[in-house]
Amino acid sequence: MRWLVPVVLAVLSIALITLCVRMDGGGAFSVVRSGVQSVTQPLEAAVATVPNPLKSIGQPSEDDKTAQLELENSQLKTLVSQLEEYRQQDQRLTSLLKLSDTYGLASVSANVTGITRGWNQTATINKGSSQGIRVGMGVISSCGMYGQVESVTSSTSTVRLMTDANSSVGAMIQGSRARGILSGSYDGTLTLNYVDISYTVGEGDIVISSGAGGTYPQGIIIGTVRNVEPDSSKLYYRITVDPIYPISSCQEVLVLTGDEDAVATLVDETLLDSIVTSMTSISTGSSTANSSAAPSSSASTSAQSQGTTSAQTQSSAGSSQQTNQSGQQSGQSNTSASSGSASSGSNGAASAASTNRGTAGE
């Protein structure tokens, strides 16, 4: 009867796999997993303090000048795309005064203590439920979108990277606003699916989060379009996206702990449609005020963004959002908004924005 042992165990394994897939890893599985990880992750964190000379093998050396330039280049690309996003956002906000509070999200900064790749691309961060982190929260880095919290212990969390095969997020092309679903893969390639073929999409276009799903606010940079081809149905594009930065190089991240209502506002389809409609009217309405205001607005944003980028995630303190509502009527309102980070000396958030609506309104 000894042969029954492996047979029973194999059946049990398959049953576990089936149950886990059907329950999406939740329920009793998440409870047990959390219990096991609360034991194993402190062990890992304790040993992680010891320097590991082997860790950098196979990864770009920090001393390498070329690698530094590439990193700087990717950060600059990120900044430029963010500025473009903020410029467009500024135009939308000018027409949609009701949209004064787009990014009302609090955040917690954290350090990446470990990262895995291959079948299971996850990162471990040094903040957990005691800092307000919950399963499902979005995570961004100074360079853009990073991933989503998969499991949480009291002091650590596991983040499923956006490049993981089981990861998917709402995304859109920055220029055309064509929306789709961005999925990862086992080799880290990002693919944007279900983009309506009626849109114009070209190589090099910037891909940002669409806000759909509520995990991330709209406008978080993801990457650039590498290849565009129709899918098998010929109704949608299948777009290959290059991440704007090597995700494994990020050491500091922001967990978007914030206001779910604010995120819900972003996924309001009616509101998003009105934004798109407004954008169309702006572009066809030839509002010289808007077009002339854009550069100054971008410049203002640039100064702010560079400041926050150079700050490089020093603290999580803020999570604040500063909105000067009193200035709206006089056309001098100054909205400082952040997708999860404080604009006042907090993290170098990818989507930290400071939009001078007063300038645009003049």
Add this chain to the structure above:
Amino acid sequence: MPKNTAYALTFVLCLLLQFAVAPAICIGGIEPNFLLIPVVLVGLRSGYASGSAMGFICGLLEDFAGSEIIGCMALSMLIVGLLAGIASSVMEIRTAPLLAITAFVAAVLNELAYGLIVVLSSADSAGVLSTVVSYSAFTALYTAVMLFIALVTINLVMHDDPAPSTRLSGGTSYGRPLKLKSRRLR
């Protein structure tokens, strides 16, 4: 050293190595799978039933410690433990070359089985081949080296095992021999 004591010590030590040391000695994001050591050890020394049970337990622990689908690693390590037990019933695996081959095959088999199970249990299979080449191959190699070192070391410590030829006669407590082995004897 008594067999059960050696098993327990190996299991605890490998648990610590896997969850504390392995992330710290990863090379380019690739870390070895230390929990394969007790699985192969028990499979080789106590037969396929014990090996598969140990594989299931170790794999399940690894599943819960990670964030992948529960049961994938349990099933793949169960397979490795099972095959290690079957291999030990067919031939004596004690010499260094045989242990090296066993370690390599077990590590590769575990990675391939795990990859296959993960792919079968998920909807998207894009990038599987490149992952196998770039990740699983190196992980298997890294694990095989660690496994070989561990098996040789444990083999030196544990002397109390009877020779497989004794086991083939079916008169020991190491489990009943497989049908395959019986046929070979005839």
